[in-house]
Amino acid sequence: MIRLFTQMRLIFIAMVMLLSLSACENSAGNMHTVPAEEQKADESAVPDSDTDQDKIKIAFAMDTLLEERWPRDRDLFREAVEALGAEVEIMAASGDDALQITQMERMISSGIDVLVVVPHNAEATATIVNMAHSAGIKVIAYDRLIRNAEIDLYVSFDNERVGELQAEAMQKQVPSGSYVYIGGAETDYNAHQFKQGVFNVLQPLIDRGDIRIVFDQWSQDWTPASARANMEAAFQANGDQIDAVISANDATAGGVIEALEARGLAGKIPVAGQDADLAAVQRIVEGTQMMTVYKPIHLLAEEAAELALKLAMGEPVVADQKINNGKIEVPSVLLTPIAVDRHNVMDTIIADGFHTEEEVYRNTEK
The missing domain is CATH 3.40.50.2300 (Response regulator)
Structure with missing residues (x-):
């Protein structure tokens, strides 16, 4: 009987202890310990500074x-x-x-x-x-x-050099005669730099009397329509007595060439541009535009x-x-800009992947 009583007393004490532990957990708001692996996972979920x-x-x-x-x-x-x-x-x-x-x-x-x-x-x-x-x-x-x-900083190509490359190429093609200059947008300072570069080269020839500038005008917002209107005005002022045209970019060169085509003069009067637009490079290999300036x-x-x-x-x-x-x-x-004509299109524009050979030579054999 004593042994039985002792065993029952031990069982009772154990039950009380279990009930006490349960009460402690409830009073602590059911707190529990997070395993270390879960803590690590939670930390990795917090955004770091490289967001x-x-x-x-x-x-x-x-x-x-x-x-x-x-x-x-x-x-x-x-x-x-x-x-x-x-x-x-x-x-x-x-x-x-x-x-x-x-x-x-x-x-x-x-x-x-x-x-x-x-x-x-x-x-x-x-x-x-x-x-x-x-x-x-x-x-x-x-x-x-x-x-x-x-x-704080200006990043560009050497814009005066762009104009110099245009004028140098044209001067080799037409060492003397009547030149037309079709500028870009007057509000764009680049247009002034391009023009300055052109006249860096042409001015000594003008002073010597080899070259005459018979027309010089800006093109509003660089549009081909404005450039075409300028070229038509140049014809009205000079008849067909024009030997060369330097355009501030390829878009304006396109407007100039439209005016030349209307008079049956495309390919007969050399035209310089710049930017290496696809249409311009196509015109170069087709023979209606003399050169462009490629800026990678x-x-x-x-x-x-x-x-x-x-x-x-x-x-x-x-x-x-x-x-x-x-x-x-x-x-x-x-x-540094690069002068491009039909002789070095493959080595520059096409070699760089700027335009593909198929695009450039769409209607022309190399």
Whole structure:
């Protein structure tokens, strides 16, 4: 009996202890211990510092996407920025100054780190630079210089050299005679640089009397229609006594050649352009345009993307040249353009994959 009583007493004590433990767990709010493996999994679920929110953000404010080259710049720049691990926001203003300024204001307010700008109007865009700087945002002028503003960097090709290449090629083809110059948009400072380069070469020949400039006019917004109207005005002023035409780019060269075709003169009066647009390169191999100036824009887009990230991170940027924009000497990175005619199309434009052989020689044998 004593043994039985003792066993029952032990069982009773054990039950009380179990009930006490259960009560303690309830009073602690059912707390439990998380295994170490689960703790590790929870920690890995917490976002680290390398999230999308922490990525450098680059804005690309573009003038237009209407000309052939600019969609290329857009896509190449986006690819280059994203390959470097940053984000990019891109807007194009279709040649509207007010819209471009509004777009840039929106970009600045969205919390970007660097603003990259292809200005429509080199002067009007200056108003946005102070706003960007006040927000701690660096500003890069892409391919077109922003005038009268303290921009941080200018990345482009050597635009005066572009004009010099045009004039050098034309002077070899037509060493003397009556020249027409069809400029780009007067609001675009690049157009002035191209023209300066052309006249760097032609002025000594003009002074000597070998060459006469019989017509010289800007083309509104770089449009082929404006260039064609200018070329028709040149004919009205000079009859058919025109020996050579230098156009500020390939779009304006296309308008010029339309005017020549209407008079049966396409291929008889040499025309120079620049940008290596597909239509222009096709005209070159077909014989209606003499030359273009090729600017490997993949190099420009990649360089601008790399420099934008360096500015965003506060790293030093090496700019070996300076260009005066009317207010300061702007640190500038200027790439080298290449003259192209029918003899070196394969070795330049096609070799780089800028256009394919099939595209260029669509109706022409090499």
